[in-house]
Amino acid sequence: MLPADQRGKAHFPQVWRADARVRQAIAEMSHGFCAYCQSPVSSTHPGKGGEDRPPGQIEHFRPKARFPAQAYAWDNYFLGCMGCNGTKHDKWPAGGYVRPDEGKPGSRFVFEENGEIKACEGDEQARCTVEDFGLGRPWLTQHRGTAIRSHLDFVRRLMGRPGIQLQDMLITRPVAFSEAINQNVRRVWANGRQKKPSRARPRRAR
Numbered sequence: 001m002l003p004a005d006q007r008g009k010a011h012f013p014q015v016w017r018a019d020a021r022v023r024q025a026i027a028e029m030s031h032g033f034c035a036y037c038q039s040p041v042s043s044t045h046p047g048k049g050g051e052d053r054p055p056g057q058i059e060h061f062r063p064k065a066r067f068p069a070q071a072y073a074w075d076n077y078f079l080g081c082m083g084c085n086g087t088k089h090d091k092w093p094a095g096g097y098v099r100p101d102e103g104k105p106g107s108r109f110v111f112e113e114n115g116e117i118k119a120c121e122g123d124e125q126a127r128c129t130v131e132d133f134g135l136g137r138p139w140l141t142q143h144r145g146t147a148i149r150s151h152l153d154f155v156r157r158l159m160g161r162p163g164i165q166l167q168d169m170l171i172t173r174p175v176a177f178s179e180a181i182n183q184n185v186r187r188v189w190a191n192g193r194q195k196k197p198s199r200a201r202p203r204r205a206r
């Protein structure tokens, strides 16, 4: 039974907000990035209290308004940016959303070089995730596109040189938008190999 406020509405003591250890552990899970859009949350949230209280919002994957019994379930917490958390709010589609910690969530989306995102064909969970978290919102798309293209500039300069392997081109540390970047690296690499055995033609990013 949850305590009720004066109007009889369920009241959730905000442990996830108040306790620095909870915040730190949740932030650590997605390396300080939003678990949904992989933005650095520090850029959208001031973070009060220094190192003890990492910035960002604790997002209830299953909204506590609809699933009160999961308000304090550890596997229901993810670090979210204000954009994703605010856009999703209390929504919950019949089939749910793509869990950021299950399988290979990045492979369920198509990331274009210009930063646009689409759900994979026929993947209803992915479609709802793009739509309800606003993963295609303009500023996010722009930042994602810039991150993808700046890395691809580097990939295209090195592709075709002797001894360069795909593994050398992929981002192996968690950085902002690394899922989207790596998917594009793989695509560019595969296309480059199909076209010419010698050297891929560099395409200028806009």
Ligand SMILES: [Zn+2]
Pocket (backbone or CB within 6 Å): 034, 035, 036, 037, 038, 039, 080, 081, 082, 083, 084, 085
């Ligand atoms: Zn986000």
